[in-house]
Amino acid sequence: MSIRMVAGMASAEAGPSYARVKGEGLDTTHGAILYLEDISVSFDGFKALNRLSLDISVGELRCIIGPNGAGKTTMMDVITGKTRPSSGTAWFGQTMNLASMTEAQIAHAGIGRKFQRPTVFEQHTVFENLELAMKMDKRVAPTLFARLNSGQAGKIETILQLIRLHGQEMRLAGLLSHGQKQWLEIGMLLMQEPQLILLDEPVAGMSDAETARTAELLNELRGKHSIMVVEHDMGFVTEIAGQGIVTVLHEGSVLAQGRMSEVQADERVIEVYLGR
Amino acid sequence: MMNTLSSNEGLFSRPMWMAIAAFTVLAALLPACNLVFPDGHILHVSAYTVALVGKFMCYALAALALDLVWGYTGILSLGHGVFFALGAYAHGMYLMRAIGQQGQYHSSLPDFMVFLDWKIYPWYWAFTEHFWYCMALVLLVPGVLAFVFGYFAFRSRIKGVYFSIITQAMTYAFMLLFFRNDTGFGGNNGFTDFKTILGYSVTAPATKAVLFLLTLAFLLAALVGARAIVCSRLGRVLQGVRDSEARLMFLGYNPLWFKLFVWTLSAVLCGIAGALYVPQVGIINPSEMSPANSIEMVVWVAVGGRGTLIGPILGAFTVNGLKSWFTAALPELWLFALGLLFIGVTLFMQQGMLGLLKQWRRGKAAGVDKEAA
Numbered sequence A: 001m002s003i004r005m006v007a008g009m010a011s012a013e014a015g016p017s018y019a020r021v022k023g024e025g026l027d028t029t030h031g032a033i034l035y036l037e038d039i040s041v042s043f044d045g046f047k048a049l050n051r052l053s054l055d056i057s058v059g060e061l062r063c064i065i066g067p068n069g070a071g072k073t074t075m076m077d078v079i080t081g082k083t084r085p086s087s088g089t090a091w092f093g094q095t096m097n098l099a100s101m102t103e104a105q106i107a108h109a110g111i112g113r114k115f116q117r118p119t120v121f122e123q124h125t126v127f128e129n130l131e132l133a134m135k136m137d138k139r140v141a142p143t144l145f146a147r148l149n150s151g152q153a154g155k156i157e158t159i160l161q162l163i164r165l166h167g168q169e170m171r172l173a174g175l176l177s178h179g180q181k182q183w184l185e186i187g188m189l190l191m192q193e194p195q196l197i198l199l200d201e202p203v204a205g206m207s208d209a210e211t212a213r214t215a216e217l218l219n220e221l222r223g224k225h226s227i228m229v230v231e232h233d234m235g236f237v238t239e240i241a242g243q244g245i246v247t248v249l250h251e252g253s254v255l256a257q258g259r260m261s262e263v264q265a266d267e268r269v270i271e272v273y274l275g276r
Numbered sequence B: 001m002m003n004t005l006s007s008n009e010g011l012f013s014r015p016m017w018m019a020i021a022a023f024t025v026l027a028a029l030l031p032a033c034n035l036v037f038p039d040g041h042i043l044h045v046s047a048y049t050v051a052l053v054g055k056f057m058c059y060a061l062a063a064l065a066l067d068l069v070w071g072y073t074g075i076l077s078l079g080h081g082v083f084f085a086l087g088a089y090a091h092g093m094y095l096m097r098a099i100g101q102q103g104q105y106h107s108s109l110p111d112f113m114v115f116l117d118w119k120i121y122p123w124y125w126a127f128t129e130h131f132w133y134c135m136a137l138v139l140l141v142p143g144v145l146a147f148v149f150g151y152f153a154f155r156s157r158i159k160g161v162y163f164s165i166i167t168q169a170m171t172y173a174f175m176l177l178f179f180r181n182d183t184g185f186g187g188n189n190g191f192t193d194f195k196t197i198l199g200y201s202v203t204a205p206a207t208k209a210v211l212f213l214l215t216l217a218f219l220l221a222a223l224v225g226a227r228a229i230v231c232s233r234l235g236r237v238l239q240g241v242r243d244s245e246a247r248l249m250f251l252g253y254n255p256l257w258f259k260l261f262v263w264t265l266s267a268v269l270c271g272i273a274g275a276l277y278v279p280q281v282g283i284i285n286p287s288e289m290s291p292a293n294s295i296e297m298v299v300w301v302a303v304g305g306r307g308t309l310i311g312p313i314l315g316a317f318t319v320n321g322l323k324s325w326f327t328a329a330l331p332e333l334w335l336f337a338l339g340l341l342f343i344g345v346t347l348f349m350q351q352g353m354l355g356l357l358k359q360w361r362r363g364k365a366a367g368v369d370k371e372a373a
Helices: A072-080 A103-109 A128-135 A140-145 A150-162 A178-191 A208-221 A232-242 A261-267 A266-273 B014-036 B047-072 B081-098 B111-115 B133-155 B159-179 B203-229 B233-241 B244-250 B253-282 B291-304 B310-329 B331-348 B354-373
Strands: A031-044 A048-059 A061-066 A085-091 A111-114 A196-200 A227-230 A245-250 A253-259
Touching: A031 A072, A031 A128, A031 A227, A048 A072, A048 B159, A048 B203, A072 A103, A072 A111, A072 A196, A072 A227, A085 A111, A085 A253, A103 A111, A111 A178, A128 A150, A128 A178, A128 B233, A140 B233, A140 B253, A150 A208, A150 A253, A178 A196, A178 A208, A178 A245, A208 A227, A208 A232, A232 A261, A245 A261, A245 A266, A253 A261, A261 A266, A266 B133, B014 B047, B014 B203, B047 B203, B047 B233, B047 B253, B047 B291, B047 B310, B081 B133, B081 B253, B081 B291, B133 B159, B133 B253, B159 B291, B203 B233, B203 B253, B203 B310, B233 B244, B233 B253, B233 B331, B291 B331, B291 B354, B310 B331, B310 B354
Parallel strands: A061 A227, A061 A245, A111 A196, A196 A227
Antiparallel strands: A031 A048, A031 A085, A245 A253
């Protein structure tokens, strides 16, 4: 919690560090994991994204804020392949062009996304949810004969600690609180060992206590994973942004970028968003 | 560590194993008592009872197969009767050939072909005089039909009630096809009047006993096998298909192949049930493919408790036991009773008989806790 480091700096803490491991085909030699260049998306003439340029470094925790309709969700849709950009390029690492990949290919390449509404398997236990999400051969025959080995069990254990559901692994996911379901879903995302994690409003609908714990959780993930958080809740963003970069979107492009304190002092930002 | 994991436990709990063992011994005693004790002896079991229980076990196997797709994967099939009947017809072809020239017309062709004035067997009857070829058909015909039908339905993402309706249409279409005399499967009379199987008389008590025990063995093997599948990680994926298919796709699973696997397996099990049914009951005709029969299978599963494997077996026995009693005692009331049963189960015991049993045991456990406190 107290560790506030510049985004992208190596973490001194031990633990799994998925974002640092160079994945198959993902080339992050230049330190950036995601480049968006001049991305435009228009829906019937309405420009949801207007020449948006943005890059995320390896291990960075980037917060994206902006008023409604600023294009935050559209940007996530472009990154995950759900929406095709009308112009511009999106690169994952140095070599993968996201615009030419399908949703499944992008997910497979290592971009994991958490949607706003939690969708865990309610009839499965917390443990089984994590097990199903685990990175492994997901075809029929390997799944039928799969046995949990000690390494995998250990990994689930680690994630359970991280998402604060340790001791509850045998509970049915449907019995968890809204906040716990959100954490479980973040845990399921982590089980897939994504290179880049996109979180869409992770604290929407959470109680204050749950929001605070989610901030703690994200602070623990800082430096170990590359994470992009889209959020409305300013208090929460202040909590997790630390010394990291915050990007403010407005009308489909970047309005301001910098540390939280700088952004909050920016007059244009105050005008469109913070001052309201 | 986490030794409470479901996958690390045995397939069944100890009491469940005991119940299964008790059922097996009791069932196996039936044909033995029929053979050993003479008629009139207090321990004698009538041939009628043996045949009846044998038939119920075939139904139980079909119900178990249906539970795999409905209870665990959430695919409601209203057409499983077609797989059952196709398995029965495949075995029936061998049984018809085995009649030889002992038929009414003493021809080497089955009576219905003589009646149609056919001189030779149609091409698709080739090799059916070989028992093992027909046994292969028992597995292949329902399996291939289910695979092809399932592939197109699941690939087109047909789900829920729409899928149920087209399975219903499928079994209806097959029923109409098999009702035609020209289809070459005996029209509305189907196959009957069997004489021998592998050289043994199908009516001999010893043959019936062997068929009964085979059915019991298949039912037990299917139960243990199905349980192993639903307890595996694949079983949890299937339940994921049932609860949130979209989520499963985000996790990188392709639901198509998982659904096809369980759907085809279920159809093959149903085919085996039909193949065991036909020599014991002595007849197979297209009415087995009528939509009502498939719906009745769903009722067995619902009554017993879906998603439990044991429940559908209990359900098949209970509903068919009631049916036997009603059709003998109050035949005109049976359909009303069936309808009431289905409504009652849907309204008051959605977990079926097994759900009631669990509730009762939990209540008893709670009562014990209260006394202890």
